[in-house]
Amino acid sequence: MNKVNYYTKEGLQKLKDELKHLETVERPSVSAQIAEARDKGDLSENAEYDAAKEAQGILEAKISKLKETLSNARVVDKSQLDTSKALILSKVKIKNVKNQQEMTYQLVAPKEANLKEGKISVESPIGKGLLGKKVGDIAKVQVPQGVLDFEIVDISM
Numbered sequence: 001m002n003k004v005n006y007y008t009k010e011g012l013q014k015l016k017d018e019l020k021h022l023e024t025v026e027r028p029s030v031s032a033q034i035a036e037a038r039d040k041g042d043l044s045e046n047a048e049y050d051a052a053k054e055a056q057g058i059l060e061a062k063i064s065k066l067k068e069t070l071s072n073a074r075v076v077d078k079s080q081l082d083t084s085k086a087l088i089l090s091k092v093k094i095k096n097v098k099n100q101q102e103m104t105y106q107l108v109a110p111k112e113a114n115l116k117e118g119k120i121s122v123e124s125p126i127g128k129g130l131l132g133k134k135v136g137d138i139a140k141v142q143v144p145q146g147v148l149d150f151e152i153v154d155i156s157m
Contacts, residue, residue, distance in 0.1 A: 093154040
């Protein structure tokens with residue numbers, strides 16, 4: 001059974017745009033490369049043909065994976081979310097208990113994660129640790145350096 005993935009409206013549109021680009025731009029380009037290589041003669045010793053066929057296989061796998069992701073994608077309506085606990089699309093302000101440093105992250109689907117924008121995946125160690133927590137809770141997060149304790153300071157949308 002496939003796993004449902006939750007996205008913002010913008011995140012889902014990015015995936016759809018990527019799929020459209022792969023199907024309408026990349027696929028014809030790879031097909032043209034294969035045709036060009038095929039025209040050069042003996043396919044058994046044609047490195048260009050082999051490379052183009054390999055590129056086609058990788059592209060088709062990427063398209064297939066993206067279609068599967070889209071078929072399991074659901075848009076999350078922020079207005080329907082409970083802000084009393086950290087859920088996907090929540091903006092969670094946390095404080096590192098050890099050094100008192102505060103950070104704010106938005107919990108998003110893995111394909112929407114972008115640390116520069118403050119968006120972390122719900123499947124990342126910190127994301128998993130924050131899910132379901134309420135303001136005032138301490139989230140114990142297992143990271144490569146050990147266990148970090150984060151206090152939930154605020155949750156918003």
